[in-house]
Amino acid sequence: MRANPRASGYFRTDYRQDLALVQTRLQRVAVAVLGAALVAFPFLASPFQLDLACQVFLAAIGSLSLMLLTGYAGQISLGHAGLLAAGAFTAGILFREVGAPFWITLPAAAAVGALLGVVFGLPSLRLRGLYLAVSTLALHFVVVYAGGEYETRRGFSTGIVIDPPSLGGLSLADGRAWYFVLALAAGATLLLCLNLLRARTGRAWQAIRAHETVAEALGIGIAGYKLLAFVISSAITAVAGALFAYYRGFVSVEAFSLFLTIQYVAMIIIGGMGSLLGAVLGAVFVTLFPYWIESALLALPGARRYAGEVFAVNYAAFGLVMILFLVFEPLGLVGIWHRVQTYFLLWPFRRRPAAGSRR
């Protein structure tokens, strides 16, 4: 993991401190405050804001899994929407065809995702970079086609309706309940990623990303770890897709267009490659962005006239923001955040980046 700037005076003196996820007192306080804020939020927020928060959590699960694959293992995937679709359709089909409850469909989605992960990952053993991205893109179209085919063949041409998950008479229909479930799911994903990344697996991935040949010389089984990256990432993604299906109560191929993939890729770029915090920040940014644009547009004079064009403005603004980040801030929001941190840590001195240090 990247060495975060830390205040002076903090030294780790035993292994327990080294293993702890939350280390300094400031961090403990920050985590506690964040947790309290997250718990308090649904009791203060409007239903609309609650829905936004749920969307953010769902997006965060997806972007975390993509970050594992692309940001850490260095395997580029443009098939993310296809994997989400696979998870959503697994849940939808199992529910429709055999009436399976969620505690079967979610693991089933994970299994399908893992299986597809092997399929998506196989090209990575031969292909690198661009060609890998292209092969995952092709698989995206295949998965979406299969979903569409199922819809038309079975006569659900408008989509599959799914009932909210229920357990022993309790049904998950309330927005607030959904909020907590999704927050827990996102938190669990984050924890899983954190622990994966500091364990052997994650370090092997980062070695592969840095230099494949060197990683192999270090005794890392390249093929196995690449496939593992695809399998784990795809399984998480598919579960996110299944959760999405339950949350919406509705599955349709239209929701899983290429644009969704682009959005997820944008999340990890805008957030900052190679950082879990970046994945979360990117998910928040990209999910809320259209709503900011919409409210900004409506605040302009003569809002009525733009009402029909919000969608197009969104598209254009989204592309523009993505370009701006790629050109001017390749490290993303996390890069900005680290710069702010460094500024205050070093104050009143300034850090001068070494010439040519920009990646």
Place this chain on the structure above:
Amino acid sequence: MQLVVNIMVLAAIYALIACGYVLVYRVSRVLNLAHGELMMLGAYLLLATASLFAGNPLTALAAALGLSLVVGILVYVLLMRKMTGEMVLAAVLATVALGVLLRGAVILVWSAQQQYPAQALGLANPPLELPGGARISTCAALLIVATAVVYAALFVFLRFGRWGVRMRAAGQSPLLAAQRGINLHAVYALAWSLSTLTGSVAGMLIALDSGLTGTMVVIGLKAFPAALVGGLDSLLGALAGALIVASAEVLLIHYVDPLLSDVVPFLVLIAMLIVRPWGLFGTREELDRV
């Protein structure tokens, strides 16, 4: 017979679009995923000039072609030039972002409704009877002719033209090319503008034939497997790839399932990536370079 004609038309479309992918990739190693959008933009430019020069189709066409050249140069100067020296992936993602931006902008300017530039230009599009009972619309026939002309011109230009040789040199080794005094930025800009031009020709002819909406982007994306199947750095390969993808698509649609249309090119692509990732005519070392 009609089937053969359909294959020819579709192959011509794919080939004309695919050569744009090949040009940019061959010269600058960037996969231009905004090519479909640039092609659509070219078609909309024709719509714009059609209303300017109403009743004067040739002027309108020429003006639109000129504008699309400028668009290509602008794309390079304003965006892709900034991405040189970055990771290849970053450059590709920049083109993706450009595509999203263009898609939104086009809808903002020209609305999302279906438009007919042929009507605006006052052109008719009568079907032609071919020997053997097949039919082909005039625009589709024009498209095949245009593809042949464009490819012939590109072959000659890259083989004998002064700038064509420079483009090939820059593609082979930017460092050596720059040391020999070749202006890389000019060469890259030229590649982008030529690529946009050929894409726009395709876009305009398709729009004249069957109208114009935002969904045209899909055609651009489907042409990209054609470029890859033939080999991303080979023009000849783009022709062969277009023929393979188009015949697979038309035959499968005809004999198996019309719904397959959107997915066939990508199935062909996957098969090719498994068997021979560098494509039919591509250079093998390319794979390790990216």
